[in-house]
Amino acid sequence: MLSNLRSPYLALPGVHALPSHLPLGELGLLPVNAYLVQGSEPVLVDTGMAIDRGAFEEALWSLVDPRDLRWIVLTHDDRDHAGNLKEVLMAAPNATVIANGLAVSRLGEEWDVPAHRVRTVNPGRTLHLGDRSFTVIRPPSYDSPSTIAVYEHGNRALFSADSFGTVLEDMADNANEVNEQDYLTGMSLFTRANAPWTALADQSKWDSALAEVRGLGPSTVLSSHGPTATGRTQHLLETVRGVPSADPWLPEEDIEVEAVLDRYETQPLPD
Template sequence: METYAVGPELHALPSALPIPDSGLQPVNAYLLRGEQPMLVDAGMPVDRDAFEEALWSLVDPADLRWIAITHDDRDHTGSLTRILDHAPGAKIVTNGISLTRLSEEFEIPRGRVVTVNSGSRISIGDRKVSFHRPPTFDSPGTLAVFDHEAGTLFSSDSFGTVLPETVQHVGDADAKEFFEGFDVLNRAIAPWTALVDAEKFLRTVHAVSSLSPARVLSAHGPTVEGRMVTSLMEAMARIPFLPAWLPGADVDLEAALDAHGARAAPDCPGTRLSRR
């Protein structure tokens, strides 16, 4: 896993999942360094060893102070308990619903958790971060994280895309392919968008847009900065006006499993990982 810088004191820990008949879904976690370093999400189980090697190349375990879990899906929690074991000074920051669901699988030390809701703020050393409900989500505990110092919005699954090949920056992707994949992913994770009151949905988009983010970092997309942030918000505003998206019924299951097996093999030979 090759990390890369996406801003001052900010690094992406990138991976990807093959999506049959669609392309690759980026799967990113982010490390915000500074006075009290914060990790946003904790990678996939299939990437656990490579993820942790990359993480500890960027920050000493003794220095990590915060692990923001944007929601409880497994592609956001793969290394969570092992990171807690190696970083004794780190605390989890997450929503109470996510914490409850995490507790179904993991033994979470209660003294190492800070629960937050949309609208909450915390100080992490030299900066303040706040928490917000992103427009699209597939878990009720989902929260986006906004770093007020740098204007960075960590948007969880929301604002992601599916691409033929993953790229680091939206400018490196074909715009048509990016927004086609955007429409697919944001409806796939939130099929309920076809049923919602569009006016209420747009209020959520406007609330996130009103933060005036300088960059948007999705767990499932490349870095988006500058004027493209406006285009991203406009694309999200169209989602409730699109029909529901569902995968085709004729997906080649064998090909899908082969793709995932090939993806897992190089980084993690033993993918049957024990749970705590």
């Protein structure tokens, strides 16, 4: 397998992104990020994709000694977020996983995470991890019921899981490197595609979910599926606010079912 992992970059003071991407055909490229938060007790947010196995661990351990990694915040159990969890835990003897309890149960479909190495949390909890403090929230959009996001108070940074993700034509480390219209259009598309239930969302309830993010006042949004976005939170909120009223999105089909049936019905029967 060829890894799509790129070189880590400094997203914020003390925060490194470990960036990769997933091709989505004609739609473009979906960023897939994990983040390492340095501090007295280093925190890894997500563990990347299995296709990046080997390269992901090499990049991670170039930034932190495995024995020093203390926490792994798993935003949810999807393979693009938990793809290297087992390998990281095996290499980092002092690391403990922080996740929603449902995520831990779902991980058990493939691998039982040792119970003594897990702490389960729900939205509303504030965690003091060494010299860093994180508040756990439910992000506005998600594709897994186990999803959590975390707000890091020191940098005023929201690690938003799938929320505020976007599809890009070319990879970029910073949102300022991307045409703004393309960036926001890709965000609307990704949100509708990744969370199709948003087409059924009550607008007032959707607005309440966005208000929780606005109330935290993040200066930077670090999406698992987007470039670093500093000073753009209001634009991001305005973009995704319109998602429930936008047309639902579905991928193109490989065949036109009606045309195939018509051809079948008009073919002469064999003798």
